[in-house]
Amino acid sequence: MENKSPLSPHIQIYKWHISSLVSISHRITGIINIIGITFICSLVSFIVFGENNYEMINLFLISSIGKFIILGLTWSFSFQVLSEIRHLIMDLGYGFELKTTKITGLVVIFGSIFLTVIFYLIGKNFF
Amino acid sequence: MVQINLPENSQIKKGKYFKDKTGSKNLRKVNIYRWDPSSGENPRIDTYEVDMDNCPTKVLDILNKIKNEIDPTIAYRRSCAHGVCGSCAMNMGGKNGLACTTPHSEIDGDIDIYPLPHLKVKKDLIGDLDGLYKQYQSIEPWLKSNSESVTQEIIQSKEDRAKLDGAYECIMCACCSTSCPSYWWNGDKYLGPAVLLQAYRWIVDSRDEERQARLKKVADELKLYRCHTILNCTSACPKGLNPAKAIAEIKKMLATANF
Numbered sequence: 001m002e003n004k005s006p007l008s009p010h011i012q013i014y015k016w017h018i019s020s021l022v023s024i025s026h027r028i029t030g031i032i033n034i035i036g037i038t039f040i041c042s043l044v045s046f047i048v049f050g051e052n053n054y055e056m057i058n059l060f061l062i063s064s065i066g067k068f069i070i071l072g073l074t075w076s077f078s079f080q081v082l083s084e085i086r087h088l089i090m091d092l093g094y095g096f097e098l099k100t101t102k103i104t105g106l107v108v109i110f111g112s113i114f115l116t117v118i119f120y121l122i123g124k125n126f127f
Numbered sequence: 128m129v130q131i132n133l134p135e136n137s138q139i140k141k142g143k144y145f146k147d148k149t150g151s152k153n154l155r156k157v158n159i160y161r162w163d164p165s166s167g168e169n170p171r172i173d174t175y176e177v178d179m180d181n182c183p184t185k186v187l188d189i190l191n192k193i194k195n196e197i198d199p200t201i202a203y204r205r206s207c208a209h210g211v212c213g214s215c216a217m218n219m220g221g222k223n224g225l226a227c228t229t230p231h232s233e234i235d236g237d238i239d240i241y242p243l244p245h246l247k248v249k250k251d252l253i254g255d256l257d258g259l260y261k262q263y264q265s266i267e268p269w270l271k272s273n274s275e276s277v278t279q280e281i282i283q284s285k286e287d288r289a290k291l292d293g294a295y296e297c298i299m300c301a302c303c304s305t306s307c308p309s310y311w312w313n314g315d316k317y318l319g320p321a322v323l324l325q326a327y328r329w330i331v332d333s334r335d336e337e338r339q340a341r342l343k344k345v346a347d348e349l350k351l352y353r354c355h356t357i358l359n360c361t362s363a364c365p366k367g368l369n370p371a372k373a374i375a376e377i378k379k380m381l382a383t384a385n386f
Contacts, residue, residue, distance in 0.1 A: 004136065004164070004167070005164070005247040005248050005249065005255065006133075006134070006136050006137035006162055006169065006170050006247075006248050007133055007134055007137045007245060007246070007247065007248070008137075008160070008218075008241060008242040008243065008244055008245060008246050008247075008248050008254055009133060009137070009139065009160075009241055009244065010244035010245040010308075010311050011131060011244075011308065011311070012133070013218060013221055013239070013241055013244065014218070014221055014222075014244055014306065014359070015220070015221030015222050017359075017362055019356075019357060019358035019359075019362070020308070020357050020358065020359055023355060023356065023357040023358070024357075087356065090356050090375060091375065091378065091379070092379070093372065093375050093376055093379050096358075096361065096369050096371055096372035096375065097369075098358075098361060098362055101358050101361070
């Protein structure tokens, strides 16, 4: 009879809140960063093979897909850094009150968007 | 292991619909997870229309009302009805809590009631907590003293006693552990927030003489470090305790300890 027992629903029904959302995003952005940064680095290392490669990379980076990748990577990197700072503070034993976790979670989410915009504007020589 | 989908025998089917018979204008739909071990069928969601004009304020009151007036076959655990015993822990409106202390006015829309997440269901809203109790036993939750005579009371300073605040109040309702995704995926090895909070309670107890042994025992990649500060536990705790902080404190003690 024991084996027949169903498993009660879990992730399907559990309500998301800011901390759980930031936590899962931290993992996802971590994976994106590893793949994305490795990709960009290997792309750039092709420059050593000559000018033609540079043209090709440049063409790729100014295309809309290239821009999307760069912008996305800027966001996921910003998110990762801010979230990591949040985790470091938690590792020291601070910031575990429910209200504080909510605020720091929101700081991570909106801060990462803010940083992405800043980096974009810097890239556009806005300042 | 991470397994997002429910196994075949746990897929939820649509169940019966119990229409209101009182003629009340103030109705709320209550969706309840049902599973009958004798039927051999998959679990289902039964929907009840409940007259809210004659129903007290808590979710447990709704369940009692349904059991008394609409459908006596529904099974759930409850005892004290005052948030002390921890029997009526369940998932309401997508969040774990005690049915007796959760007001139904806090839940928007239809009221969804499920058993505690990721447990083997025994019947309807009753989940199997054996695994959790075994883990609780594994941390040896009792005072350990090497002293010869324990006939006298062991004096504790006010400061040392204060360290237990926020840990001793735990009623072991399992709301936190069953809200934790890490515990869902690794519940067989990871101790989970409830048990780790209790481990912490004995580690910081000034009267206990096995502090080092306790710390060593819990210092394990799977037992302790599967906590990734998702903080579902702290937000679920019906007693307002903070298991996540207790786990962080254990990690901190281990990082600074030199065995």
